Amino acid sequence: DAKTTQPTSMDCAEGRAANLPCNHSTISGNEYVYWYRQIHSQGPQYIIHGLKNNETNEMASLIITEDRKSSTLILPHATLRDTAVYYCIAADNNNDMRFGAGTRLTVKP
Amino acid sequence: GAVVSQHPSWVICKSGTSVKIECRSLDFQATTMFWYRQFPKQSLMLMATSNEGSKATYEQGVEKDKFLINHASLTLSTLTVTSAHPEDSSFYICTPRAPHGETQYFGPGTRLLVL
Numbered sequence: 001d002a003k004t005t006q007p008t009s010m011d012c013a014e015g016r017a018a019n020l021p022c023n024h025s026t027i028s029g030n031e032y033v034y035w036y037r038q039i040h041s042q043g044p045q046y047i048i049h050g051l052k053n054n055e056t057n058e059m060a061s062l063i064i065t066e067d068r069k070s071s072t073l074i075l076p077h078a079t080l081r082d083t084a085v086y087y088c089i090a091a092d093n094n095n096d097m098r099f100g101a102g103t104r105l106t107v108k109p
Numbered sequence: 110g111a112v113v114s115q116h117p118s119w120v121i122c123k124s125g126t127s128v129k130i131e132c133r134s135l136d137f138q139a140t141t142m143f144w145y146r147q148f149p150k151q152s153l154m155l156m157a158t159s160n161e162g163s164k165a166t167y168e169q170g171v172e173k174d175k176f177l178i179n180h181a182s183l184t185l186s187t188l189t190v191t192s193a194h195p196e197d198s199s200f201y202i203c204t205p206r207a208p209h210g211e212t213q214y215f216g217p218g219t220r221l222l223v224l
Contacts (some may be wrong), residue, residue: 010224043202044153049213087152094206096158099153
């Protein structure tokens with residue numbers, strides 16, 4: 001799996017958009033970009049994933065740069081319940097996912 | 110979406126005993142399951158890959174004789190922590206390998222506390 005780099009922590013005001021960046025400059029052509037989050041004492045929760053195109057679902061949007069070397073997860077209207085550690089993972093078909101340290105997002109009232 | 114279950118959700122045991130953790134893929138048949146552990150304030154670390162009908166493969170530093178993995182069927186994998194010690198106290202999480210390009214879901218985790 002390609003290594004990913006994320007900021008250690010970020011704050012966001014409740015109701016505002018949270019933009020979480022991720023660098024994956026060594027990503028290979030068959031690797032997807034996955035985003036998960038983990039709330040304390042729970043298993044990782046799937047958010048979204050994509051290969052080349054931008055993706056959107058009911059939880060978030062994923063913006064992948066044209067060269068695929070970085071991506072941004074967007075939570076359009078952050079709530080207090082979005083406070084969690086967010087993990088960006090680049091993984092291929094084997095889905096052997098390697099977790100980095102992630103970004104601790106704190107949504108503040 | 111796909112659901113992964115783990116049992117038990119938490120367990121407390123005495124040092125020296127063995128603990129079995131079950132992971133079930135409820136939505137699809139999984140020929141492969143991945144097992145992770147997570148120590149407090151750390152990220153998830155891959156321990157081993159469980160393959161149905163064959164031996165598991167372990168990451169460097171993970172003792173295969175201590176963490177016994179059995180992939181009994183296409184929907185069930187078990188992790189047995191043998192002769193558990195306090196340093197084995199951790200959060201154990203599994204995930205079945207998803208079909209190509211599909212969503213990869215993780216189990217809710219099993220918290221093990223060894224006294």
